[in-house]
Amino acid sequence: MSKNLHEKPFDQATIAKLEIFEDYAQAWIPTFVMYGDPVICIFDFFAGTGYDKNGIPGSPIRILQKLREQIARIFQKKVKVRVFFNEFDLEKYQQLSIACKDFLHEYPELDRAIELKIFNEDFDICFKTLLPEIRDCSSLVYLDQNGIRFLANKYLLELEKTTRTDFLYFVSSSYFWRFGDKEEFQSHVKLDMEEAKKRPYHYIHRSLISQLQKQLPAGSNLKLYPYSLKKGANVHGIIFGASHPRAVDKFLKAAWRRNQVNGEANFDIDKDTQKGQLDIFSGKRLTKIEAFQQRFREKVLDGTITDNFAAFNFALDEAHLGRHAASELKKMKKEGLIDYDAKSPLVTYEKVCKEKRRIKFQITRK
């Protein structure tokens, strides 16, 4: 590695990345603490030093902070929370160990509530050691690597095989744009760079994920979602992966909260903010949400989507929120195109996956 990240303050894109990691931990921890599993696990395989140069917390300290917020529930449910941090660089590992020790000393109740292990290993070794734990528990896994190397199939496909793991990978996607054809890159992650380069540069992270998704075994339940992060002239990003709709719903809610225009980047990736004006040749261009709603409307009217279960799944598959579909359904009902026997179409995780309340849509006019 060429430079020591923690010798300088976190930049804005790094903070955005850390906040997404943190938002997801905030949603994940209480869900799994309350769920009733006897043991839950959190892994941060590239943990860094704990804080940046200015004392801004990095991912491991943010995890501890989020756990601290849930202490009462952890004790109440008597759930064993196992936390694993890893940092390869010896000096950073030592700093990390001190930072965690100090944090737990300051909050002794947290020290009693969790079991923390800190490793000083190369990821390859640490991942092999901890894979059985990842497999056996409900796990949240952070892979905040520098570069792209650890996105290799030998790791990603192991995560694919697990059934109760949610993971957040960081990938320096713009490296692919520059070096993706080189053998060294292809030996880690096989990508069709000709295909990726058919789209503009700022879509590189999105393209990377759509190719990875296609490389997963046939019938895989694992869903991958991008969150692109612009850092100066470069575009990097987070890959969120999970196979359960509850996890996907939580991630998408966090992503859309962070960017209410596109839900997938720390910048205006589709130039949606320019789409309000009329184009003299093509009329008004649709924003990402409007384009989704148009596709959704067509699927309802051609009979592909017949109830709120299908509507919810369609929204998640397209990286949209249930409410984007729900507001289109309400509009269609008002226009007299469809009818359903409820005040609201109930396109939410709670109604669909937990309560299993099905609402049928009838087409009244095409």
Ligand SMILES: C[S@@+](CC[C@H](N)C(=O)[O-])C[C@H]1O[C@@H](n2cnc3c(N)ncnc32)[C@H](O)[C@@H]1O
């Ligand atoms: C992007 S930084 C992670 C930052 C951290 N998440 C934080 O919030 O501060 C990547 C870290 O991985 C460490 N690292 C580099 N190669 C590694 C390897 N092979 N195994 C484990 N850690 C490694 C680096 O020393 C660096 O601290």
